[in-house]
Structure formats: C-alpha cells, structure tokens
Amino acid sequence: MSGQNYKAPEHIAITYTKSFVLDVLTWAYIALVSYKIIWQKIVLKERYPDFFWSQPLYSFYIGLALAFILIFTNFSLGKGLFGIIKTKDDEVATKKPFAYIGYLVILLTFITSYYVSQISLKEFFSPQGLEGAQRIFTALFNPNWAIFEEGLFAAVETIYMAFIATAVAIPVAFVLGFFAARNLMNGNKVTFTIYNLLRACFNISRSIEPLVWAIIFSVWVGIGPFAGMLALFIHSVASLTKQYSEQIESIDDGPIEAITATGAHPIQIVWYGVVPQIVLPYLSYTIYRWDIYVRMATIIGLVGGGGIGNLLMQYQGQARWNEVGMLVIIIAAIVWAMDWASSRIREAIK
Amino acid sequence: MLEIKNLNKVYPNGLHALKNVSFNVPQGEFLVVIGLSGSGKSTMLRCVNRLHDVSGGEILFNGVDTTKLKGKALREMRANIGMIFQHFNLIPRKTVLQNVLSGNLSRTGIFKSILGMYTKEDKERAMKYIEIVGLKGKEKNRADALSGGQQQRVAIARALMQNPKILLADEPVASLDPATSHSVMQYLKKVNEELGVTVICNLHFLSLVRQYAHRVVALKGGVLIYEGKPSEINEQWFKTIYGEDAVEVTIN
Ligand SMILES: Nc1ncnc2c1ncn2[C@@H]1O[C@H](COP(=O)(O)OP(=O)(O)O)[C@@H](O)[C@H]1O
Ligand SMILES: [Mg+2]
Numbered sequence: 001m002s003g004q005n006y007k008a009p010e011h012i013a014i015t016y017t018k019s020f021v022l023d024v025l026t027w028a029y030i031a032l033v034s035y036k037i038i039w040q041k042i043v044l045k046e047r048y049p050d051f052f053w054s055q056p057l058y059s060f061y062i063g064l065a066l067a068f069i070l071i072f073t074n075f076s077l078g079k080g081l082f083g084i085i086k087t088k089d090d091e092v093a094t095k096k097p098f099a100y101i102g103y104l105v106i107l108l109t110f111i112t113s114y115y116v117s118q119i120s121l122k123e124f125f126s127p128q129g130l131e132g133a134q135r136i137f138t139a140l141f142n143p144n145w146a147i148f149e150e151g152l153f154a155a156v157e158t159i160y161m162a163f164i165a166t167a168v169a170i171p172v173a174f175v176l177g178f179f180a181a182r183n184l185m186n187g188n189k190v191t192f193t194i195y196n197l198l199r200a201c202f203n204i205s206r207s208i209e210p211l212v213w214a215i216i217f218s219v220w221v222g223i224g225p226f227a228g229m230l231a232l233f234i235h236s237v238a239s240l241t242k243q244y245s246e247q248i249e250s251i252d253d254g255p256i257e258a259i260t261a262t263g264a265h266p267i268q269i270v271w272y273g274v275v276p277q278i279v280l281p282y283l284s285y286t287i288y289r290w291d292i293y294v295r296m297a298t299i300i301g302l303v304g305g306g307g308i309g310n311l312l313m314q315y316q317g318q319a320r321w322n323e324v325g326m327l328v329i330i331i332a333a334i335v336w337a338m339d340w341a342s343s344r345i346r347e348a349i350k
Numbered sequence: 351m352l353e354i355k356n357l358n359k360v361y362p363n364g365l366h367a368l369k370n371v372s373f374n375v376p377q378g379e380f381l382v383v384i385g386l387s388g389s390g391k392s393t394m395l396r397c398v399n400r401l402h403d404v405s406g407g408e409i410l411f412n413g414v415d416t417t418k419l420k421g422k423a424l425r426e427m428r429a430n431i432g433m434i435f436q437h438f439n440l441i442p443r444k445t446v447l448q449n450v451l452s453g454n455l456s457r458t459g460i461f462k463s464i465l466g467m468y469t470k471e472d473k474e475r476a477m478k479y480i481e482i483v484g485l486k487g488k489e490k491n492r493a494d495a496l497s498g499g500q501q502q503r504v505a506i507a508r509a510l511m512q513n514p515k516i517l518l519a520d521e522p523v524a525s526l527d528p529a530t531s532h533s534v535m536q537y538l539k540k541v542n543e544e545l546g547v548t549v550i551c552n553l554h555f556l557s558l559v560r561q562y563a564h565r566v567v568a569l570k571g572g573v574l575i576y577e578g579k580p581s582e583i584n585e586q587w588f589k590t591i592y593g594e595d596a597v598e599v600t601i602n
Pocket of ligand 2: 391393
C-alpha cells in the first residue's frame with residue numbers, strides 16, 4: 001500500500017543505472033587486465049612493464065564506451081545480474097550471453113593472479129628448492145625436545161591470554177549486547193541513535209584485524225602478552241556484542257509479553273523474559289570464540305603479542321628449525337585439543 | 351468492574367484496529383469475544399492490560415482510567431490482570447514451579463527476583479495453584495517439555511499467582527486439540543466460578559462459546575457489532591459476524 005506502486009518506474013531507472021555502472025567497471029577491468037597482463041606480460045614478454053596512471057584512465061574510457069553501446073544489447077553483465085534480462089523457465093542463466101562476460105572476467109582474473117603471485121612451478125620443483133624443503137622438513141620432524149618445557153610455558157601463556165581476553169570481554173559484551181539489539185532499541189529516537197552509534201563502532205573495530213590491534217598495542221604497552229590480550233579483548237568485545245545482540249534479536253517475544261503482563265519491572269522482564277532464552281546460545285558462542293582466540297593468540301604472538309607465537313617468531317628468525325618443529329607440534333596439539341573440547345562442550349549444552 | 355468507553359486503537363503503521371468499542375464487564379462474568387481473525391480481538395485484550403497503548407477512549411478498571419497510567423501505577427494495574435496466550439509463552443528451560451512463581455514478580459523485589467529468592471509462603475501458594483490446575487507432581491519438570499494442554503495450565507497457574515481480579519485469555523485453546531481444549535476451558539470455568547475471577551476470553555469456536563460464555567461480544571473490522579447471550583446468536587447473526595459463506599463447525 002505505502003507507495004510501492006509509485007516507486008516502480010523510479011526503481012527501473014535505478015536498476016539501469018546500477019547495471020550501467022557495473023558494466024563500465026567490468027569492461028574497464030577487462031581492458032586494463034588484457035593490456036597489462038595479456039599484452040605486456042604474455043605477448044611482449046616484458047619483465048617489468050611500466051605503469052602510468054593513464055593506463056587505468058584509458059581503460060575506464062574504453063569501459064565507458066563499450067558499456068554505453070552494449071547496455072542496449074543482451075551483452076550486459078549488469079542487466080543480467082540485476083534481473084533486467086529475464087530468464088524463462090526453459091532457459092538456463094549460465095548459457096545467456098551476459099554469462100559469457102562473467103566467464104571472461106573469471107578467466108582473466110585467474111591468469112592475472114597467476115602472474116601477480118609469480119607462481120613458478122620451476123622454482124617449486126627446482127633442485128635447490130627441493131633441497132631446502134627437505135632440510136626444513138627433516139628438522140621439523142626431528143623436534144628439539146629440550147625446549148619442550150619452554151614451549152609449553154609459552155603455550156600456557158597463550159591459552160590464558162586468550163581466556164582472560166574473552167573472560168573480561170564477556171560482561172562488557174553482555175551489557176552492550178542489549179543496547180545493540182534492534183528489537184529492544186527501536187522504541188524511540190534516543191535509544192535508536194545509541195543503537196546505530198554502537199553498531200558503527202563495532203563494525204569499525206571488528207573490521208580491523210586483531211593482528212593490527214596487536215601491533216598498535218605492542219607499541220602502546222610494549223611487546224608481551226598484555227598487548228596481545230588487549231588486542232583480543234577489543235576484538236572479542238566487538239564480535240561477542242554483535243553475536244549476543246543478534247541472539248537477542250531472534251528471541252521469541254511471547255515470554256517477554258507474558259512477563260510484562262504480570263506487572264513485572266523492566267529489569268525483571270529482561271531477567272525472566274530475555275535472559276533464559278539467550279544463556280545457552282551465549283555460552284556456546286563464547287566457548288567457540290575462545291577456541292578461535294587461542295589460535296588467534298598464536299598468530300598475534302608473531303607480531304609481539306607474547307606467548308608461543310612470539311617464541312616461534314624468535315626461533316624462525318634464527319632458522320632453528322628443530323626448535324620450530326617442536327613449537328609447531330605443541331601448537332597443533334593445543335589447537336586440536338581446544339577444537340575437540342569446545343565442540344564437545346557445545347554439543348553437551350545444546 | 352471493567353468499563354470500556356469509545357476505545358480506539360490506531361497502530362503506528364496507520365491501521366485502525368479498534369473503532370469506538372464500548373462495553374462493560376461486571377464482576378464475576380465469563381465474557382467471550384468472538385470475530386474473524388484480524389477483527390481486533392487480540393488488540394482489544396492487549397489494550398486492557400496496556401501491552402498496547404491506547405489511541406483514544408477510556409478503560410475504567412474499578413473506576414480508575416488505566417489508559418494513561420505509567421511506571422509503578424501501570425505495573426500495579428497489570429498485576430491485577432492475569433493473561434494467558436495462544437502459544438502459552440512460558441519461560442523456556444525453567445521448571446513448572448519457577449514459571450508459576452514468575453507470576454508473583456510484581457510483588458517481589460528486583461534484587462530478590464534476580465537471585466530467585468522467593469518466600470516460603472510464595473512457594474506454598476505456587477504449589478496450591480499447581481494443584482488447582484491438576485499438575486501436582488510435575489512442579490520440578492521443565493515446563494517446555496510438557497504437552498500443550500499442560501503448558502496452558504501452567505500458564506493459568508502463573509496468572510493465578512498474580513491473584514488477579516480479571517483473567518484475559520487470548521485464544522487459549524487455538525493450538526490445542528479438541529479434547530484438550532475442553533479440559534483447559536474447564537479449568538478456566540473453575541477459576542471463574544470457584545475463585546471468582548472475571549474472565550475475558552477470545553475464542554474461535556462457537557460451540558465452545560455456547561458452552562462456557564455467560565455473555566458474548568463480537569468484533570468485525572474493529573467495530574463491536576454484537577453484544578448478548580450466546581444462545582441469542584442465531585443463523586442470521588452468525589452470517590453477519592463470520593461472513594455469508596461461513597459454516598458452523600462444532601468441536602466435541
Ligand atoms: N503490531 C501491529 N502493528 C500493526 N498492525 C497490527 C499489529 N498487530 C495487529 N495488527 C493488525 O490489527 C488488526 C487486528 O489484529 P488482531 O487484534 O490481532 O486481530 P485478532 O486477534 O482478532 O485476529 C489486524 O488487521 C492486524 O493485521
Ligand atoms: Mg489474535
């Protein structure tokens with residue numbers, strides 16, 4: 001009823017605009033990649049082709065021109081993807097003309113990736129290469145048990161670092177989860193603004209990798225487990241809050257309504273109507289996160305977050321592969337054990 | 351005891367769900383509200399205990415207009431009105447006893463209720479109501495593991511725990527099979543007759559209405575179109591309320 005019929009013509013214009021933009025970008029990409037990789041690298045065999053900003057610019061012009069012509073035909077990826085080109089029941093979308101543009105993009109991307117990542121099977125199987133690999137693998141399979149104790153202590157540090165980061169994050173995320181739940185917050189403008197602000201903050205802090213946080217904090221508080229813990233803490237608050245609030249958003253309104261009807265106070269409504277519905281999913285997700293954070297903590301150690309990752313980094317820097325082998329075994333064992341324990345616990349409380 | 355005067359409800363999306371609805375409910379009555387689905391029955395009940403805010407008109411509960419109440423006064427009003435629902439709305443994963451005790455939240459301090467500290471007297475009362483609804487021996491069972499009819503009886507006990515003057519029932523038997531429906535209706539009747547609680551109940555089946563209602567009001571498109579004895583609903587009224595094509599089905 002609410003003006004959806006009036007929207008229809010405007011809607012098509014928007015869809016066409018979107019299709020056009022997508023077509024321009026697609027053709028520009030095809031032009032640029034064809035020139036840089038197919039022409040310069042493969043046909044001319046240039047080792048280090050020059051880059052000028054004019055190249056993407058001209059590609060863009062070519063894209064614009066091609067898209068402008070082809071938008072009137074069925075050769076338009078945008079028109080296909082945004083549903084302007086209708087697929088009849090007896091047709092298959094993957095055989096349509098626009099689909100072939102898609103295949104071309106994928107093929108070009110594949111070739112480009114091959115060149116960009118300098119995949120060289122020759123190097124992979126070269127005698128020196130194989131010899132190096134053999135040396136490392138021999139060392140890795142002959143771990144130096146003398147550092148077992150050292151590695152174990154570092155591992156314990158890592159596990160506790162992950163644990164304390166999650167543990168401290170839980171109460172914070174628990175409270176924030178309510179404020180980030182749409183169904184509790186969209187009642188009035190003030191709360192809805194809080195909701196939107198919180199969401200924005202969390203999306204930003206979650207999109208920054210814990211690795212980056214660890215680098216920031218290792219400068220701030222110095223290299224060590226504390227920096228790692230802070231990095232994981234920031235990340236867990238954001239991801240737990242998001243998960244918790246989604247859990248709250250998906251609960252059944254019935255019990256809340258029933259508890260409200262008894263004349264309960266809002267705090268009692270939350271405690272009796274909301275909390276019983278969310279504890280188990282919360283617990284399950286939190287254990288799952290802890291498991292992930294132990295793994296993350298290992299990686300974070302590599303950039304100065306302390307723990308076993310840090311140790312691994314030191315030995316790797318000195319090319320002491322027997323020691324590295326020992327640490328890899330310890331890490332593998334922990335990851336396996338955590339994985340097993342966490343899935344067992346989650347299974348049990350379901 | 352309950353006087354509804356020119357009640358209007360307009361939802362935020364502009365839907366006018368109740369239009370100038372007026373009727374009275376005397377103390378001790380078993381009133382049944384009928385009407386097609388979407389006619390505004392649930393909306394009406396939710397206006398009475400203010401689960402929905404009212405857009406216009408008055409609802410006098412023992413002489414006090416409840417439509418403008420806020421905060422503590424609103425909660426005290428709600429405490430005097432029990433409610434049961436089509437889907438029972440029990441607290442998941444809690445026992446029957448815990449569910450019934452939650453009916454007493456309005457009289458329990460916030461701190462005590464969070465810690466689950468109920469008085470011995472409260473517990474005795476809860477046990478009494480569990481016995482009244484025929485669930486003695488099941489108080490330690492998880493409520494969500496019971497059958498539909500049993501869950502609805504737990505919901506009745508929870509409402510009784512409030513010591514309500516009025517019990518609102520929103521299609522309490524709509525998701526139950528016929529035999530269980532009758533048993534739940536019998537318990538509502540018992541609550542009405544033996545404990546003297548006024549009951550306002552939304553129902554779908556006319557056969558149940560004839561059996562349990564003292565009086566009937568009918569809604570159609572948010573307008574009150576009928577008010578009278580269940581025995582007075584003849585063929586003519588039936589077609590007016592439910593539409594020309596409706597056929598009466600009975601449930602035994
Ligand atoms: N929260 C709501 N927002 C908007 N419209 C609603 C809402 N709840 C119910 N309605 C509408 O109000 C009308 C009456 O609904 P309801 O009271 O549930 O009827 P009944 O209980 O008799 O089936 C229906 O048209 C329904 O779609
Ligand atoms: Mg209804």
